[in-house]
Amino acid sequence: xxxxxxxxxxxxxxxxxxxxxxxxxxxxxxxxxxxxxxxxxxxxxxxxxxxxxxxxxxxxxxxxxxxxxxxxxxxxxxxxxxxxxxxxxxxxxxxxxxxxxxxxxxxxxxxxxxxxxxxxxxxxxxxxxxxxxxxxxxxxxxxxxxxxxxxxxxxxxxxxxxxxxxxxxxxxxxxxxxxxxxxxxxxxxxxxxxxxxxxxxxxxxxxxxxxxxxxxxxxxxxxxxxxxxxxxxxxxxxxxxxxxxxxxxxxxxxxxxxxxxxxxxxxxxxxxxxxxxxxxxxxxxxxxxxxxxxxxxxxxxxxxxxxxxxxxxxxxxxxxxxxxxxxxxxxxxxxxxxxxxxxxxxxxxxxxxxxxxxxxxxxxx
Amino acid sequence: xxxxxxxxxxxxxxxxxxxxxxxxxxxxxxxxxxxxxxxxxxxxxxxxxxxxxxxxxxxxxxxxxxxxxxxxxxxxxxxxxxxxxxxxxxxxxxxxxxxxxxxxxxxxxxxxxxxxxxxxxxxxxxxxxxxxxxxxxxxxxxxxxxxxxxxxxxxxxxxxxxxxxxxxxxxxxxxxxxxxxxxxxxxxxxxxxxxxxxxxxxxxxxxxxxxxxxxxxxxxxxxxxxxxxxxxxxxxxxxxxxxxxxxxxxxxxxxxxxxxxxxxxxxxxxx
Ligand SMILES: Nc1ncnc2c1ncn2[C@@H]1O[C@H](COP(=O)(O)OP(=O)(O)O)[C@@H](O)[C@H]1O
Ligand SMILES: [Mg+2]
Numbered sequence: 250x251x252x253x254x255x256x257x258x259x260x261x262x263x264x265x266x267x268x269x270x271x272x273x274x275x276x277x278x279x280x281x282x283x284x285x286x287x288x289x290x291x292x293x294x295x296x297x298x299x300x301x302x303x304x305x306x307x308x309x310x311x312x313x314x315x316x317x318x319x320x321x322x323x324x325x326x327x328x329x330x331x332x333x334x335x336x337x338x339x340x341x342x343x344x345x346x347x348x349x350x351x352x353x354x355x356x357x358x359x360x361x362x363x364x365x366x367x368x369x370x371x372x373x374x375x376x377x378x379x380x381x382x383x384x385x386x387x388x389x390x391x392x393x394x395x396x397x398x399x400x401x402x403x404x405x406x407x408x409x410x411x412x413x414x415x416x417x418x419x420x421x422x423x424x425x426x427x428x429x430x431x432x433x434x435x436x437x438x439x440x441x442x443x444x445x446x447x448x449x450x451x452x453x454x455x456x457x458x459x460x461x462x463x464x465x466x467x468x469x470x471x472x473x474x475x476x477x478x479x480x481x482x483x484x485x486x487x488x489x490x491x492x493x494x495x496x497x498x499x500x501x502x503x504x505x506x507x508x509x510x511x512x513x514x515x516x517x518x519x520x521x522x523x524x525x526x527x528x529x530x531x532x533x534x535x536x537x538x539x540x541x542x543x544x545x546x547x548x549x550x551x552x553x554x555x556x557x558x559x560x561x562x563x564x565x566x567x568x569x570x571x572x573x574x575x576x577x578x579x580x581x582x583x584x585x586x587x588x589x590x591x592x593x594x595x596x597x598x599x600x601x602x603x604x605x606x607x608x609x610x611x612x613x614x
Numbered sequence: 615x616x617x618x619x620x621x622x623x624x625x626x627x628x629x630x631x632x633x634x635x636x637x638x639x640x641x642x643x644x645x646x647x648x649x650x651x652x653x654x655x656x657x658x659x660x661x662x663x664x665x666x667x668x669x670x671x672x673x674x675x676x677x678x679x680x681x682x683x684x685x686x687x688x689x690x691x692x693x694x695x696x697x698x699x700x701x702x703x704x705x706x707x708x709x710x711x712x713x714x715x716x717x718x719x720x721x722x723x724x725x726x727x728x729x730x731x732x733x734x735x736x737x738x739x740x741x742x743x744x745x746x747x748x749x750x751x752x753x754x755x756x757x758x759x760x761x762x763x764x765x766x767x768x769x770x771x772x773x774x775x776x777x778x779x780x781x782x783x784x785x786x787x788x789x790x791x792x793x794x795x796x797x798x799x800x801x802x803x804x805x806x807x808x809x810x811x812x813x814x815x816x817x818x819x820x821x822x823x824x825x826x827x828x829x830x831x832x833x834x835x836x837x838x839x840x841x842x843x844x845x846x847x848x849x850x851x852x853x854x855x856x857x858x859x860x861x862x863x864x865x866x867x868x869x870x871x872x873x874x875x876x877x878x879x880x881x882x883x884x885x
Contacts, residue, residue, distance in 0.1 A: 310715050313881035332615050332717050341715070346708035346885045350631050359624050363716035365616040404712070 261324025262287050263412040263443045264309060269318035271304050278304040280467035281318070286445055286460075288411075291438045293458030293475075294447040295553070301467040302447035306342045306416050309445070311335065322412070340414025340445075344421070345401025349390030353381055353400050356389055361407050368407045375403040378433065394421045402433065413437060415446045419453055431457055451553045463553065476522070478552075486525055488516045489540040490532065499535050503528045517545065616718045618726060625700070625730035634699060635734070638692040642742040645688055646680050650749030664762060664843065672757035673750030674772045678846065680746045681783055685839035689783075690790045690815040691808075692738045697731035697794035698807030701877065705802040708885025720878045728795060728870060735787045743780050747773075765848040779842035785858045786838040789865035790815050792873075799873040802884070838862055 264286035271279040279301040286292045294302050307313045308320050311327030311334060320327055325334035347356040354372065361368035376382045379399035389397065398421060405413060415434070419427040434457055438444055448454050454461055454475075461478065463471040471478060490496040496516050500509035505524025510517050520528065525542065532539055629635045653659070653669060660666035663682050668675040701724075704710040714720060759772035767775065794811035801807055819836040821827060831837055832854075841858035844851035 307711075307881075307883070310711070312711055312714060313883060314879070331714070332719050335715060336717065339715070342711060343885065344708075346712050348628065348631075348707060348709060351628075355631075359627075360712070360716055362620050362624060363616055363713055363718045365620075365717050408716075 261321065263290075263323060264292075264445060265319075265321040265324075266305070266309075267319040269305065269308065269320060270316045271301070271308060271313065272316045277467055279308070279315075282464075282467070282469060284462060284472075286412075286443060288443050289438075289441065290460050291434070291444045291446065291458045293454030293461040294445060294464065295449070295451065295454045295461055296447075296464035297449055299466070300449075300464040302449075302464065303342050303416055306340070306414050306445070306447060309414060310338075310340070310342065312342070337408070337411040338414065339405035339408035339410035339412075340416070341401045341405065342414075342416040344394065345397055345404065347389040347397065347400060347404075350388060352386055352388055353392070353396075354385040356400065357385075357404060357407060360404050364408055368409075371407050371409065372403075375406040378406060379403045380429075395423060395426050398422060398426070398430075402430070410442060412443045412445070415444065417447055417449065419448070419450065427453075451550055485545040486518055486520055486542065487512070487545050488518070488532075488542050489514065490516070490537045491540070492537060495535065496532065496537055499531055499537065500528070503531050515541070615722070616716075618722055618729075621718055621722055621726035622729050625726045626733065629696065629700075629730060629734060632703075634695060638695045638734070638738050639741065641688060641692055642738040643745050645684070646676065646742055646746035646749055649680065649683075650676060650746070650753055654753050665846075668760050669750070670754050672759050672769065672772075673747065673752070673754045674756070674759040674769060674776065675754070676750030677743050677746040677776050678779065678843075680742060681779070681839075681842065684742065685783075685786075685836065686819070687812065687816060689735075689739065689787055689839075690812050693731075693735040693787050693790045694794035694808045694811035694815075696734045697791040698798045698809075698811050699804040700727045700731050701795065701798040701873075702802050702804035702807055705884050706804060710882045711885045714882060721874065724799075724874050724877045728791075731791050731795060732788060735791055736784055739780055739784060739787065743776070747776075759846075761846045761848055762843060763848045767848075775845055779845055782842040782845070782855055782858060783839065785841070785862040786835055789835055789838070789862040789869075792866035792869035796869040796873040799877050832857060833861055835861070835865060 262285055264284060266282055266284040269279055269282040269284075270277070282301075282305060284305075294305065296302055304313070308315050309322055309327065311331040314328060322334040322338055323336070327334040347353075348359070351359070354376070357372045357375065358369065361372055373382070376385050379402050381396065381399055381403060384392070384396060389400065392400065398418065402418070405415075413434075418430050418434070422430060431453065434444055434446065438457075444457075446454070446457065458475060460473065461471070461475050462469050488496060488500075493511060493516055497509055497511065500506050500516065500518055503524070504527065505520055506528060507519045508517075529539065529542055532542075659669050660679065663679065665675045665678040665682070669679060704713070713723060756769050758766045758769050760766055790811060793814055794807055797807035797810045798804065801810070815835060818834055822831050822834045822836045837854075838858040838861055841854040844854045
């Protein structure tokens with residue numbers, strides 16, 4: 250079974266979605282999404298609560314029927330050929346759910362039997378990876394949220410997937426759990442697994458993903474490589490040198506540098522990544538020692554909020570790969586005002602995570 | 615794709631691990647046991663129902679009496695207790711998304727659930743029969759049984775006939791199970807489906823005794839619960855048995871088809 254799963258993967262992309270729409274009554278959860286995930290990608294599907302992330306994943310998994318549009322998973326339609334489309338695919342939407350009256354191990358045995366093949370032989374290893382071996386003999390009914398989340402990952406690993414779909418996998422995990430989850434995703438990706446990861450946490454996507462789609466109320470406001478996104482936003486940079494006055498002079502003359510300004514102990518300016526590379530050489534040539542030269546950390550976050558809150562500027566920062574949705578970009582004030590909670594929640598999350606951006610995947614592997 | 619047998623085996627294992635399964639089992643054991651105990655503590659007999667007046671002549675008369683009592687609510691309840699829950703429980707636990715994202719199609723999952731619910735009903739029915747028989751034989755002995763025609767059949771032949779009678783009694787239970795499965799699939803609510811299926815089978819009994827509807831009676835579900843009695847006559851009357859077979863199929867098939875269609879197309883949004 251695993252062998253023919255590898256065979257189908259070679260030609261069709263893991264995920265190909267065209268003009269996907271899902272309406273629930275008068276609520277449009279997904280409003281025309283085009284999405285291609287190539288083999289090897291770690292694709293971040295980023296957006297605030299209610300943006301339609303889960304709904305897209307449900308359609309990929311064949312759990313719900315699209316209102317219109319086309320979904321292909323390894324070239325197959327999850328509606329007409331669910332078993333074929335999901336061969337080599339694993340993952341979960343929202344919180345993973347199990348039979349509370351059975352033990353963790355029994356639940357995995359059930360799922361392994363429904364997978365067929367040699368899935369049963371992977372149970373022990375999967376439990377080890379998510380560190381649930383000790384608790385596997387207890388009923389799932391007594392598991393904490395984090396343990397269920399980890400059991401969900403173990404259940405996905407049983408399928409030895411080439412494509413892993415994860416819906417906000419860090420939700421409800423403590424900082425250590427989040428770090429482990431991210432380390433695992435990074436490791437699976439290095440081992441060749443394609444990953445589609447939905448998230449409302451910018452730092453999670455920044456840390457793990459090479460491509461990103463930023464969604465707002467069912468449509469893309471940006472789609473492309475993360476480095477393209479950074480480049481396209483004409484980033485806000487900060488610089489620390491041994492001599493700020495001379496640094497400002499160099500900045501004023503350097504090409505592609507705008508709006509240089511002193512900001513406390515450092516100098517801030519706007520520039521593209523390429524301009525910054527040239528600048529670093531100029532600074533050294535001018536005899537200045539560079540203590541720090543980095544993108545202003547909050548810049549991408551500001552951009553994320555401006556995009557997802559439908560800021561009028563959003564159109565200006567669409568990357569080269571952007572799906573180009575005029576409606577989404579033009580930003581209607583109503584939906585911007587409609588979601589203040591989720592934006593605040595994101596900020597809190599980003600700030601409250603001590604493992605945060607400094608955690609490197611794999612360091613504890 | 616994973617075989618039906620594997621999915622069915624897990625449906626049975628799931629049933630074995632849930633408390634509600636044992637409520638029906640306890641009813642199937644407790645009801646005939648209490649009946650026999652009550653009979654042995656007093657002197658009269660329930661002679662207003664068929665076979666009731668023979669309960670002290672032969673223990674073989676107890677199972678048929680149980681079948682007659684059980685058709686009112688006991689067996690519809692035991693059957694729908696599981697059939698009404700078996701799909702809705704997945705909604706309640708949010709586990710549909712868990713099992714439907716493995717290597718098994720929806721049709722197979724649904725078929726396995728139907729078979730598991732029917733297995734349970736059949737098991738509970740025969741369990742009750744065995745308890746009733748053991749209790750009856752302990753109380754009144756293993757003696758020849760007087761049929762509805764007043765003739766007598768040997769105890770061995772009576773036992774064989776009873777097994778067939780229980781099989782025939784299973785036909786209307788298939789219909790009840792199908793109604794419960796349909797409600798379970800459509801409502802996503804276990805308690806509602808169990809109560810709903812029970813209410814429907816009781817309502818049909820009321821319809822059956824409405825004046826003016828007598829001509830309809832042979833085609834209503836409650837009558838099919840009496841079809842087995844044709845076999846305990848001399849000569850055996852197979853007409854009600856044959857009617858039970860197709861009438862029950864007419865109830866079960868559309869319910870199952872509708873449920874299967876709904877299950878295979880529904881949006882799995884919960885969980
Ligand atoms: N079953 C449903 N019935 C009605 N509306 C729904 C349903 N599921 C999702 N929605 C709506 O669709 C939108 C997108 O939801 P969802 O995909 O869960 O977003 P996300 O996962 O990005 O938070 C929300 O407005 C939500 O209220
Ligand atoms: Mg979601």
